[in-house]
Amino acid sequence: xxxxxxxxxxxxxxxxxxxxxxxxxxxxxxxxxxxxxxxxxxxxxxxxxxxxxxxxxxxxxxxxxxxxxxxxxxxxxxxxxxxxxxxxxxxxxxxxxxxxxxxxxxxxxxxxxxxxxxxxxxxxxxxxxxxxxxxxxxxxxxxxxxxxxxxxxxxxxxxxxxxxxxxxxxxxxxxxxxxxxxxxxxxxxxxxxxxxxxxxxxxxxxxxxxxxxxxxxxxxxxxxxxxxxxxxxxxxxxxxxxxxxxxx
Amino acid sequence: xxxxxxxxxxxxxxxxxxxxxxxxxxxxxxxxxxxxxxxxxxxxxxxxxxxxxxxxxxxxxxxxxxxxxxxxxxxxxxxxx
Numbered sequence: 001x002x003x004x005x006x007x008x009x010x011x012x013x014x015x016x017x018x019x020x021x022x023x024x025x026x027x028x029x030x031x032x033x034x035x036x037x038x039x040x041x042x043x044x045x046x047x048x049x050x051x052x053x054x055x056x057x058x059x060x061x062x063x064x065x066x067x068x069x070x071x072x073x074x075x076x077x078x079x080x081x082x083x084x085x086x087x088x089x090x091x092x093x094x095x096x097x098x099x100x101x102x103x104x105x106x107x108x109x110x111x112x113x114x115x116x117x118x119x120x121x122x123x124x125x126x127x128x129x130x131x132x133x134x135x136x137x138x139x140x141x142x143x144x145x146x147x148x149x150x151x152x153x154x155x156x157x158x159x160x161x162x163x164x165x166x167x168x169x170x171x172x173x174x175x176x177x178x179x180x181x182x183x184x185x186x187x188x189x190x191x192x193x194x195x196x197x198x199x200x201x202x203x204x205x206x207x208x209x210x211x212x213x214x215x216x217x218x219x220x221x222x223x224x225x226x227x228x229x230x231x232x233x234x235x236x237x238x239x240x241x242x243x244x245x246x247x248x
Numbered sequence: 249x250x251x252x253x254x255x256x257x258x259x260x261x262x263x264x265x266x267x268x269x270x271x272x273x274x275x276x277x278x279x280x281x282x283x284x285x286x287x288x289x290x291x292x293x294x295x296x297x298x299x300x301x302x303x304x305x306x307x308x309x310x311x312x313x314x315x316x317x318x319x320x321x322x323x324x325x326x327x328x329x
Binding site: 027050052053127135136137139140143144146147150229232233236237239240 | 249253298300301302304306309310313314317320
């Protein structure tokens with residue numbers, strides 16, 4: 001009976017899906033003018049060749065400001081919740097024990113991880129810096145940057161990082177990135193007429209700094225996303241390390 | 249619609265179904281990673297390289313790491329009880 005009901009539901013769903021897809025405009029022929037008009041508009045009026053970044057950081061910049069603050073508060077919330085569950089001393093102890101265990105990790109794996117850190121960081125900077133020219137931008141580059149920092153941990157180099165207290169640095173990066181975005185938004189009100197207005201010179205299309213405030217916002221988002229994703233994963237890692245400490 | 253589009257769509261359907269059929273959460277994460285990559289290829293083939301890049305970042309870095317760490321924590325809690 002359950003199986004028959006499930007199958008009937010699936011068949012009905014499939015029929016609805018097919019009906020919906022047949023009603024779509026054919027591939028490559030959007031109905032509205034927006035898709036075809038936005039590409040020349042972005043190149044001529046904002047001097048950026050990556051339309052997607054032009055739209056997210058200029059045309060719909062206020063929308064991105066909201067998303068930026070959502071990520072900021074998500075990282076803040078998970079950090080607050082997870083930190084309430086542990087005491088500082090136990091984490092230090094757990095991290096130390098994990099470091100001792102890590103010497104048992106195969107040297108080839110540690111070497112591969114260490115070698116990848118540099119190229120990954122380089123790629124992150126490249127993707128963020130060229131956001132206004134080629135596909136990519138602050139969000140994608142930020143996640144690659146967080147992955148590079150995670151590789152440092154995976155390669156067992158946490159001992160070296162222990163002295164600089166990366167968590168404090170990561171928290172700072174997250175806050176500075178979010179603050180920079182808000183400041184640029186307010187800058188539009190101060191130097192132009194409305195919030196989020198593009199108040200810098202647009203430069204030459206195709207050059208690294210073209211697009212006025214777009215590359216600035218791109219960099220701000222890159223720093224913020226690197227910080228936020230690293231912070232969230234670090235807090236999750238701390239929880240896993242506490243587990244190791246208790247089972248040891 | 250070319251052969252490339254059809255292949256990309258078929259791979260997404262295949263890996264998506266595989267993700268649902270795998271029952272062990274740890275294995276499911278690995279299969280879900282392949283599903284994410286297949287989606288990235290699909291976005292790229294359909295002319296959305298920017299979305300494809302976001303998809304790669306989220307599906308291969310953020311989601312697997314967070315889910316794996318959560319699984320480790322949950323397995324521990326079950327052992328305690």
